[in-house]
Amino acid sequence: MQVYFLGTGTSQGIPVIGSNHSVCKSTDFKDKRLRVSVWITWDDNSIVIDCGPDFRQQMLASGCQELDAILFTHEHSDHTAGLDDIRPFFFKQKNDIPIYGHQRVLENLKKRFDYIFETENKYPGAPGVQTFEVINNQHININKTEIIPIEVNHGNIQVFGYRILDFVYLTDVKTINGVEIDKFKGVKVLVVNALREEPHHSHFSLQDALDFIHLVQPEKAYLTHISHLLGFHEEVQERLPKNVFLAYDNLKITL
Numbered sequence: 001m002q003v004y005f006l007g008t009g010t011s012q013g014i015p016v017i018g019s020n021h022s023v024c025k026s027t028d029f030k031d032k033r034l035r036v037s038v039w040i041t042w043d044d045n046s047i048v049i050d051c052g053p054d055f056r057q058q059m060l061a062s063g064c065q066e067l068d069a070i071l072f073t074h075e076h077s078d079h080t081a082g083l084d085d086i087r088p089f090f091f092k093q094k095n096d097i098p099i100y101g102h103q104r105v106l107e108n109l110k111k112r113f114d115y116i117f118e119t120e121n122k123y124p125g126a127p128g129v130q131t132f133e134v135i136n137n138q139h140i141n142i143n144k145t146e147i148i149p150i151e152v153n154h155g156n157i158q159v160f161g162y163r164i165l166d167f168v169y170l171t172d173v174k175t176i177n178g179v180e181i182d183k184f185k186g187v188k189v190l191v192v193n194a195l196r197e198e199p200h201h202s203h204f205s206l207q208d209a210l211d212f213i214h215l216v217q218p219e220k221a222y223l224t225h226i227s228h229l230l231g232f233h234e235e236v237q238e239r240l241p242k243n244v245f246l247a248y249d250n251l252k253i254t255l
């Protein structure tokens with residue numbers, strides 16, 4: 001399995017428009033972060049988790065040729081705003097693109113991208129999607145692989161993380177119910193959000209993320225959904241435990 005970090009930034013990305021913060025002005029490529037998303041390939045499968053406003057740029061940079069599905073974590077714009085840009089995959093593959101999400105997320109997308117879901121007189125240039133509702137404690141099957149949804153909380157909002165084989169991807173987490181912890185057994189690589197040092201009402205701080213990593217004990221952990229307020233990539237990385245890494249855009253890992 002290969003995991004390609006398409007974007008590792010928080011909702012505004014780094015640099016933030018109009019910001020004079022030193023991290024936003026950094027020339028280190030690891031300090032430039034598009035909105036958060038990963039591209040995952042295994043066997044003949046190719047999926048992305050979330051599809052934010054930088055999706056087009058990310059697909060071009062990664063060289064992704066085919067898209068079998070999109071798994072959505074939740075409906076916030078930094079995770080969904082790029083949905084229209086699946087059009088080239090739809091035209092090339094000549095099939096509706098399967099999208100997976102909580103029923104609430106699918107309803108939200110139907111409102112915001114109504115023309116994609118139109119059934120009568122649909123504009124021919126619009127993409128097509130096939131929706132699949134994700135229900136907690138029910139596996140998703142993509143070809144022959146079982147994917148396990150993991151329910152987490154983003155402040156008051158329910159969010160799904162996903163386990164694919166020995167890989168878990170979580171973003172926009174602030175709290176996790178104890179019953180979900182069993183789903184992390186034997187995980188080799190965990191990706192989890194770490195916004196900044198200071199506490200935040202709906203995202204893990206760096207310490208929250210490190211405490212959670214300590215609890216679930218993956219072999220390796222990668223931090224994502226990072227704000228410029230966390231600091232320079234290189235400086236933050238030096239302070240982390242030896243099995244914890246700050247992810248950066250275009251990082252590829254193999255499991």
Ligand SMILES: [Zn+2]
Pocket residue numbers: 010011076078079172225
């Ligand atoms: Zn987010």
